[in-house]
Amino acid sequence: MMKISCLNPIAAVGMQLFTDAYEKVDDFSASDAALVRSASVHELELPDQLLAIARAGAGVNNIPLDKCAEKGIVVFNTPGANANGVKEAVLAGLFLGARDIVGGVNWVQTVKEDPNVAKLVEKGKKQFAGTEIMGKKIGVIGLGAIGVLVANACVALGMEVYGYDPFISVDAAWNLSKDIKHIANVEDIYANCDYITVHVPLMDSTKKMINADAFAKMKDGVIVLNFARDLLVDDDALEAAIAAGKVRKYITDFPNAKTAQMNGVVAIPHLGASTEESEDNCAVMAVKELRDYLENGNITHS
Numbered sequence: 001m002m003k004i005s006c007l008n009p010i011a012a013v014g015m016q017l018f019t020d021a022y023e024k025v026d027d028f029s030a031s032d033a034a035l036v037r038s039a040s041v042h043e044l045e046l047p048d049q050l051l052a053i054a055r056a057g058a059g060v061n062n063i064p065l066d067k068c069a070e071k072g073i074v075v076f077n078t079p080g081a082n083a084n085g086v087k088e089a090v091l092a093g094l095f096l097g098a099r100d101i102v103g104g105v106n107w108v109q110t111v112k113e114d115p116n117v118a119k120l121v122e123k124g125k126k127q128f129a130g131t132e133i134m135g136k137k138i139g140v141i142g143l144g145a146i147g148v149l150v151a152n153a154c155v156a157l158g159m160e161v162y163g164y165d166p167f168i169s170v171d172a173a174w175n176l177s178k179d180i181k182h183i184a185n186v187e188d189i190y191a192n193c194d195y196i197t198v199h200v201p202l203m204d205s206t207k208k209m210i211n212a213d214a215f216a217k218m219k220d221g222v223i224v225l226n227f228a229r230d231l232l233v234d235d236d237a238l239e240a241a242i243a244a245g246k247v248r249k250y251i252t253d254f255p256n257a258k259t260a261q262m263n264g265v266v267a268i269p270h271l272g273a274s275t276e277e278s279e280d281n282c283a284v285m286a287v288k289e290l291r292d293y294l295e296n297g298n299i300t301h302s
């Protein structure tokens with residue numbers, strides 16, 4: 001009987017797709033295939049009999065792809081399965097950039113026991129005034145499943161949307177709204193946009209792509225959103241750009257020891273795809289892909 005391990009829990013609906021043909025084991029070293037959510041596989045010894053690893057999620061930077069390729073281990077991911085969840089989190093981030101909702105919520109906590117709280121509201125109202133996003137320019141860097149959903153949603157919000165992808169021509173992007181300005185190079189986004197949101201995978205070529213050079217080309221007071229991967233942004237350059245007033249806010253789903261303490265940073269704990277729906281979709285897709293490979297030899301999203 002084929003042995004499958006789950007390196008960290010996936011949604012129950014995915015687990016139910018295992019049949020009697022599979023034995024769930026806790027020991028990775030004894031498994032023929034593995035499912036993983038966000039746990040890192042880099043530190044683990046890859047067992048010789050391992051045939052495949054399926055990641056319930058889009059990014060595969062938690063999996064040692066080179067080592068898997070050397071050993072003939074097929075790696076799957078689930079592109080698109082959590083794209084709507086991430087898109088909705090990015091939209092929340094966009095509003096957190098425009099309005100100081102976080103400041104306002106925290107402030108109410110500080111006055112909540114004051115009997116005059118209703119009167120104090122007028123003070124908070126002035127202190128936490130914001131801006132509107134309609135009519136503002138946003139650059140979407142990366143037009144995969146998530147980037148396209150974000151770009152189209154921003155069109156619907158009345159924003160002027162610029163789309164750029166370092167790997168594909170914008171014309172080739174699937175289902176992209178015709179209202180999106182097609183940009184051939186990322187500099188045009190840096191020069192024009194009030195908001196910049198990054199949706200590329202983390203690879204050697206994209207690591208620290210938002211660096212001092214990129215910040216220098218951006219508009220003063222730009223708001224940068226990162227719901228893709230922490231290491232796409234150079235933290236030292238970000239700190240300098242915030243201090244210089246170049247970046248007004250950095251909204252990130254990936255706080256680290258440095259950014260979590262920086263002024264001008266609004267950070268949430270990798271909540272992008274943390275929705276019931278996305279967890280279910282990813283788990284189901286990952287298990288189906290794994291089974292299709294183990295039972296039929298079919299390889300999808302590898």
Ligand code: MLT
Nearest residue numbers: 038057058059082272273
């Ligand atoms: C992904 O890679 O799919 C996203 O970062 C969401 C996640 O892993 O939770």
